[in-house]
Amino acid sequence: MKHVKISSLLILITTLMACTTETDNTLKVEVFETSASGNNLTPVNTVSQAAATEQITLYPEKELQTITGFGGAFTESSAYLLNRLSKKNRDTIIQAYFSKEGANYSLTRTHMNSCDFSLSQYSYSPVEDDMELEHFSVKEDKDDLIPMIKDAMAASEDGFKLFASPWTASPWMKDNNEWVGGKLLPKYYDTWALFFSKYVDAYKAEGIDIWGFTVENEPHGNGNNWESMHYTPDEMTNFVQNHLGPKLEADGHGDKIILGYDQNRAGLKEWVDSMYATEETSKYFDGTAIHWYESTFEVFPEELQYAHNKAPNKLLIETEGCVDSEVPAWKDDLWYWSKEATDWGWDWAAEEEKYLHPKYAPVNRYARDIIGCLNNWVDGWVDWNMVLDKQGGPNWFKNWCAAPVIVDPDADEVYFTPLFYTMAHFSKYIRPGAKVIALDQPKDKKFIITAAKNPDGSIAVVVFNEEPVARDFTLTLQEKTITLHIEGQALQTIMIPSS
Known part of the structure; x- marks a missing residue:
C-alpha cells in the first residue's frame, strides 16, 4: 500500500509540474465587471480559448502622468x-x-x-x-x-x-x-x-x-x-x-x-x-x-x-x-x-x-x-x-x-x-501615485482601454466595450499573455498583481 501511495504522489507531482510549465507564460489576473447584463463590479472568470480580435500589449516601463x-x-x-x-x-x-x-x-x-x-x-x-x-x-x-x-x-x-x-x-x-x-x-x-x-x-x-x-x-x-x-x-x-x-x-x-x-x-x-x-x-x-x-x-x-x-x-x-x-x-x-x-x-x-x-x-x-x-x-x-x-x-x-x-x-x-x-x-x-502606462490602443474606437501601475506594483487595466457585441482580446505584459472575454456593453477592471 505504501508503494501505491508513493507512486500516486509521484504522478501528482509530475502532473502539477507539467501544469506549471504550461502556465508559466500565462498572465495572472483578477477581473471585475460591470455590465448591462447585470454585473456590478462583480468578480468574473473571463479567460477565453477563442481567437482574439484585439492584441493589447502593456509597456509598464513607459510611464506617463502620475495619478x-x-x-x-x-x-x-x-x-x-x-x-x-x-x-x-x-x-x-x-x-x-x-x-x-x-x-x-x-x-x-x-x-x-x-x-x-x-x-x-x-x-x-x-x-x-x-x-x-x-x-x-x-x-x-x-x-x-x-x-x-x-x-x-x-x-x-x-x-x-x-x-x-x-x-x-x-x-x-x-x-x-x-x-x-x-x-x-x-x-x-x-x-x-x-x-x-x-x-x-x-x-x-x-x-x-x-x-x-x-x-x-x-x-x-x-x-x-x-x-x-x-x-x-x-x-x-x-x-x-x-x-x-x-x-x-x-x-x-x-x-x-x-x-x-x-x-x-x-x-x-x-x-x-x-x-x-x-x-x-x-x-x-x-x-x-x-x-x-x-x-x-x-x-x-x-x-x-x-x-x-x-x-x-x-x-x-x-x-x-x-x-x-x-x-x-x-x-x-x-x-x-x-x-x-x-x-x-x-x-x-x-x-x-x-x-x-x-x-x-x-x-x-x-x-x-x-x-x-x-x-x-x-x-x-x-x-x-x-x-x-x-x-x-x-x-x-x-x-x-x-x-x-x-x-x-x-x-x-x-x-x-x-x-x-x-x-x-x-x-x-487606480490609486494616487499610480503611473499611467503606455499600451497598444485597439483599432476599434468603440473598444477602449487604459492602464496604470500602482505604487504597490500592481497594474490596473480598464477596458470598455461600448458595442452590444461580445469580443475576445489578448493582453500581454512582458513575456506573459492571457486571452480574455468581455461581453457587449461591459466595463472591466483587470488587476495584475505585482511580480
Whole structure:
C-alpha cells in the first residue's frame, strides 16, 4: 500500500509540474465587471480559448502622468439628503464611497459659498464693504456639508484630497451686485484673496484640511442661470499672480494647490496660454481644471494634449462632470446603459454643434471620458454630486441632474446606479501615485482601454466595450499573455498583481 501511495504522489507531482510549465507564460489576473447584463463590479472568470480580435500589449516601463485621484463632490444638496436618511443608510453610502471595501474615493471637491446644488443662495461674507472680512463665517456649512465631509474622513483609511471652488463672490464685491454673472471689482481683489485664506483657517478649525482650490467655477459663466462670476484668462492670471498666490503664501498657506480655468475643454488653449505665458504668470498655478460639458461625447484630445505640452509638469484635473439636464431613472439599471439620456447642449446648441450632444448612454459617457482623459494626460477625475434625490435635486434653480447614488428620503431608500460602479472601476483600483502606462490602443474606437501601475506594483487595466457585441482580446505584459472575454456593453477592471 505504501508503494501505491508513493507512486500516486509521484504522478501528482509530475502532473502539477507539467501544469506549471504550461502556465508559466500565462498572465495572472483578477477581473471585475460591470455590465448591462447585470454585473456590478462583480468578480468574473473571463479567460477565453477563442481567437482574439484585439492584441493589447502593456509597456509598464513607459510611464506617463502620475495619478492624483478619483472621486466626487460634497455639495449642500448631497449632505442635506444624507441627513434625511436613517443612520444605517447614511453610513452605507459614506462607506460605499470612502472605505477600502467601497469605491475608496481619493480626490474630492466642494463649493465655497452657495452653488446651484445648494438649498438657497448664501455667502460666508454677507456684510457689505467688510474689506477685512471680520464677519466671515462658514456657519452655513455646519449643519450638513461639514458633517458629511467629516464622516467621509472617518470612513477613509487612506484619506483623500479636498479642493474647494467658488461659484461667485458675495454680490457686494461685484460690478453688477448680483449672485449671477458680473465680475469681481478690482478694488476687492485683495479682499477676495483674503476670503480663500480665511476659508482654509475656518475649515481647519473644523478639523478639515483643504488641499487646494480652483480659482472660479466656470469663469465663462453658465448662461447667467445660477451663481457665477466672470473672468477673462488674463484677469484670472492677474488675480492669481498678484493677489491670491501671494496672499496664501503670506498667510502660511503656500502649500495649497491652485488650479486655473475650471470650465469646458474646447476653450482650454487660450487659458493655458495666459496662465503659463511666463515663469512669473505660472508661479502660483499648480495646474489646470477642466469640465466636460462642451460635449459629453467628445473627449477633446487635441486640447488636452495642448494643455499638457504647454505645462508638462503641472496638474491637469477634470473637476466636474455629470449627466445633466436629466431627471435620473430610479431603480432602472438599463436606462443608464441606454442611449436615451441627453445633456444641456441638446436643448441649446447651434445646429452645426448638435452632433456634440447626442442622446448617449450615461455609463458610456463616464467610461469613455475617464479612459479618454487618462489616455491624454489627465491625472484626476472628479464627478459632481455624490447623492441626489429621485428628481435630480434638490437644486434651488431646478437644474436637475443624475448622480451615482439616488435616494428617496421620504421612503428611506437608496439606489446605487451603474454610474457608482463605473466610478469605482477607476477609484478603487487606480490609486494616487499610480503611473499611467503606455499600451497598444485597439483599432476599434468603440473598444477602449487604459492602464496604470500602482505604487504597490500592481497594474490596473480598464477596458470598455461600448458595442452590444461580445469580443475576445489578448493582453500581454512582458513575456506573459492571457486571452480574455468581455461581453457587449461591459466595463472591466483587470488587476495584475505585482511580480
